[in-house]
Amino acid sequence: MTEPAIEDLLREFAPQVLGALVRRHGRFEDCEDAVQEAVLAATVQWPAEGVPASPRAWLTTVASRRLVDQVRSEQARRVREVAVSAETPPEVPDTDDTLLLLFLCCHPALTPASQTALTLRAVGGLTTAEIARAFLVPEVTMAARISRAKQRIRQAGSSFPPPDGPDRLGVVLHVLYLIFNEGYTASSGDRLHRADLAREAIRLTRLVHARLPDDSEVTGLLALMLLTDARRDTRTTSSGDLVPLDEQDRTCWHRPQIGEGMTLAKASLAGPALGPYQLQAAIAATHADAPTAAETDWRQIHALYLILERIAPNPMVTLNRAIALAEIDGPAAGLTLLATLDADDRMAGHHRLLSVRAHLLERSGDRTAAHDCYRRAAKATASLAEQRHLESRARRLRQAGPA
Amino acid sequence: MRFLISLHINPAVLDALTDEEKAAIGDGHGKFIEEIKASGELITTLALADPSRSAVVSVRGEAPVVTDGPYVEAKEFLGGFYLVDCEDRERALALAAKIPDAAIEGLGVEVRQVMFADGNLDA
Numbered sequence: 001m002t003e004p005a006i007e008d009l010l011r012e013f014a015p016q017v018l019g020a021l022v023r024r025h026g027r028f029e030d031c032e033d034a035v036q037e038a039v040l041a042a043t044v045q046w047p048a049e050g051v052p053a054s055p056r057a058w059l060t061t062v063a064s065r066r067l068v069d070q071v072r073s074e075q076a077r078r079v080r081e082v083a084v085s086a087e088t089p090p091e092v093p094d095t096d097d098t099l100l101l102l103f104l105c106c107h108p109a110l111t112p113a114s115q116t117a118l119t120l121r122a123v124g125g126l127t128t129a130e131i132a133r134a135f136l137v138p139e140v141t142m143a144a145r146i147s148r149a150k151q152r153i154r155q156a157g158s159s160f161p162p163p164d165g166p167d168r169l170g171v172v173l174h175v176l177y178l179i180f181n182e183g184y185t186a187s188s189g190d191r192l193h194r195a196d197l198a199r200e201a202i203r204l205t206r207l208v209h210a211r212l213p214d215d216s217e218v219t220g221l222l223a224l225m226l227l228t229d230a231r232r233d234t235r236t237t238s239s240g241d242l243v244p245l246d247e248q249d250r251t252c253w254h255r256p257q258i259g260e261g262m263t264l265a266k267a268s269l270a271g272p273a274l275g276p277y278q279l280q281a282a283i284a285a286t287h288a289d290a291p292t293a294a295e296t297d298w299r300q301i302h303a304l305y306l307i308l309e310r311i312a313p314n315p316m317v318t319l320n321r322a323i324a325l326a327e328i329d330g331p332a333a334g335l336t337l338l339a340t341l342d343a344d345d346r347m348a349g350h351h352r353l354l355s356v357r358a359h360l361l362e363r364s365g366d367r368t369a370a371h372d373c374y375r376r377a378a379k380a381t382a383s384l385a386e387q388r389h390l391e392s393r394a395r396r397l398r399q400a401g402p403a
Numbered sequence: 404m405r406f407l408i409s410l411h412i413n414p415a416v417l418d419a420l421t422d423e424e425k426a427a428i429g430d431g432h433g434k435f436i437e438e439i440k441a442s443g444e445l446i447t448t449l450a451l452a453d454p455s456r457s458a459v460v461s462v463r464g465e466a467p468v469v470t471d472g473p474y475v476e477a478k479e480f481l482g483g484f485y486l487v488d489c490e491d492r493e494r495a496l497a498l499a500a501k502i503p504d505a506a507i508e509g510l511g512v513e514v515r516q517v518m519f520a521d522g523n524l525d526a
Contacts, residue, residue: 111490114443136405136520137446137488145443382404382516 006046009055010039011125017059018122019097021067022104029150030070031063032122038063039125098123099211102204106171109156114149115175116182121146123207124200134197135182169212173221173277176205180225184232198229216271219264220278226261227284230254242389246293258288276312279304298327315347319356331364351380355390362397371397404516405446405488406495410504411511412482414453420507431503439487439498450483479511492516 014035021031038059052058105119117135120126126134132142183197205222212218234248265281283304290296305321318341326334338357341347358373374394378387417425439445454473461468473480485502489495495514504510 113490135488141443141446141488143443144441148441148443382518384519387518 003047006043006051009051010042010059013056013059014039014125015098015101015123016056016096017063019099019101019104020060021063023097023100025067027067028104028153029147030067032150034063034067034070035059037066096211098207102172102208103168104153106168106175107153107156108168108171109152110149112175112178114145114152115171116179117142117146118149119175119204120179120200124204126200130196169215169218172208173205173217176201176208177221177277179204180228184228198225198232201225202229214271216268216273217275217277219268219271220275220281223261223264223268223281224277224284226257226264227281227288230257230261230288236385240385241392242385244389245287250291250293253288261285262288274307274311276308279308279311283308296327298324302328315341315344316352319347319352322360323356326360326363331360334360335364349380351377351386351390354380355386358390358393362393367397367400404491404495405486405520406492407515407517408485408487408495408499408502409513409515410482410484410502411479411513412504413479413509415478416507416509428503428507435501435503438501439485444487444489444494444498446486446488448483448485451481454480486517 017038018031018035021035022028025031041062042055042059046052046055102119102123105122106115110118117131120131120134121128128143128146129139131146132139135142180198180201183199183201202222202225205218205225209215209218209222230253231245231248233254234250234252235243237243261281262285265278265285268278269282271278283301286297286301286304302321302324305317305324309317309321318337322334322337325337335357338353338360341353347353354373354377358370358377361367361370361373371394374390374397378390378394381387381390420428436445436448457471457473459470459472459474461470485498487495487498489498492514495516499505499512499514502512505512
């Protein structure tokens, strides 16, 4: 077996083994160390001696031994040794504990930043250095964050919280969504697309989907990610400038990925419940379905945003609905809806509100006000790519002269 | 989200503090650094030498001109900063409030979001 194949195998099995160990022993930190050592041993032994018949059993056995060794060498030697040796080493688990591990990493006692870091580390199998690079922080900063997260889990009662409960799954999906977004649009800085994180989020969501194929929100989230990520190559120019959806070269959208996303989006909508990820996937599917921007079914998109606004009220949803409404009833209708957001503290001075207003003002022919709004939006964003885009829109209006 | 928390110091205000007060500021910064190191929020921090030791460099034509002293003659000068990576703006403001300078009249603690960064962060 080639080394990349072994690496894939290890990334698949490591979280399962870790989940099994933690379920058995609690002690998340110790178990993680033990699994890391087992993985390290495998990367040395397997290429030389061949992959064992049951890689998972092999990893579980080695990790369990390491765990016992670790506990033995701890200070409170005797007490703990008795405790662990009384627990027989776990049998190769029949159940897959990857989900349990995800629930643990997305423990509600942790901040979202810690949840994402721990998930990428323990379930994604990324190294601390890789995670640090992806989030543009020094490795020591990320290491401290991860170790703090483990401490908090221990304080919050170490072993698994009740994993079933829709809200726990909701937290997991939110964390996966955050990881994807972090990869797709960096919240700050010059790197608009950190593809590795988006790819990792898709991989992890696939993993959840494989275990919960009937959960419509899981399916919806996977569809949403695939449909969004399919546009990645057309989102920026080679020089890193943003390209808005209506100007993207649709022939360069990743068609097989759109096909898969569409199928999943349809499947998710067939279920009895309707959740925010399914609706967002349906919206992304509607965009993907239009051969040209002009052929976009804005009525359907508006209807979907209207439902989304009802089940998950959020000013960003209203903002997006205003864009759709403007496409159907004209910019004035969109601007009227935008005006309802001015009173919302979360949106006042937000660059998205300013940029959408600028765009609608431009379409309605009020170039002076549009120019002013683009400039204010450019000042309000913390993304360099977005700032350049908004400044260029403003410049274009000024160069064309007043209407 | 990354934020630069900059510390605007006023040498006159610092000079007027008692030794105990000065020591308390030092201890406060030490404690703050330990805390945000442990939480994984500190990226880097540094303190700058006295503004009287600054020099302003300008190039006119081919020749660089070096003028001793700070660029802006003011009461307050940039004394140092913390570069942090934290959950959101609220958290950055809460962190800034823990810095001892924030409790002293005449010193300023300013929070600004970082837009772009490059370089070897571990250096």
